[in-house]
Amino acid sequence: MPDETPVIDIRNLHKAYGSLEVIKGVDITAPKGSVVSLIGSSGSGKSTILRCANLLEDSQQGDILFKGEPVTWKGSGLNRHPADPRQVLRIRTNLSMVFQQFNLWAHLTILQNVMEAPVTVLGRPKDEVEKAARGYLEKVGIGDKCDVYPAQLSGGQQQRAAIARALCMEPEALLFDEPTSALDPELEQEVVRVIKDLAAEGRTMMIVTHDMKMAHDVSDHVIFLHQGLIEEEGDPETLFGSPKSERLRQFLSSTMAA
Ligand SMILES: Nc1ncnc2c1ncn2[C@@H]1O[C@H](COP(=O)(O)OP(=O)(O)OP(=O)(O)O)[C@@H](O)[C@H]1O
């Protein structure tokens, strides 16, 4: 029997920054092994959803379930916070985030960057982590870069190092926030290739992207956000092939023209 419990299940999520309502009631489910992409204009709330999902941001209403386990909250409204720090840590380490700006430690080698969190946060044995880290760097195609510093790598190589670092946490799911948008087109393709390989392996992923081709090629489900609400969603063939909403049609024609 396959496990039917979604890895990430977001229900009726609401998020405001002070009086600015940013997410206005959003439901997103990422079943195990699925790739869910979030697309939409700048400011539509894509990054905020990822940050709420892994509890980097508080939210005011709605439920977030990780493998069926609901986040427990204390307080309400703008005073609502996760109640259990251990649960937050458990969820956060299981939803590894890859950012647009790779955020590698400049003073650590690539291998040390990848090993850092599994050793210090998870307390895993160093020799075991080193073996895994070398394996993940190999997997993303930079196994020969273990001993150099981030500044000595191209942007595409740095982003692949950041992906290896996320993988080394052995998370249940990966969250990508615009993983290719800081890169030149040819470097972007190196990263897209890695993400495609991860999708083909059946990793659970939520991806915020401006790259419609990647969203089309890797996703099981695509969500178009508009001003903090889901305007349209569906499988990539239908969503990109026959968009129903006028806003989505406009968005797609503007991104294709760019
Ligand atoms: N820390 C913050 N404080 C106040 N407002 C914020 C904060 N972070 C985001 N916002 C606002 O929330 C809204 C959604 O932002 P978000 O970063 O989620 O958009 P996005 O869809 O990821 O956009 P982009 O494509 O530009 O990355 C925007 O109006 C933004 O100005």
Ligand SMILES: [Mg+2]
């Ligand atoms: Mg964003």
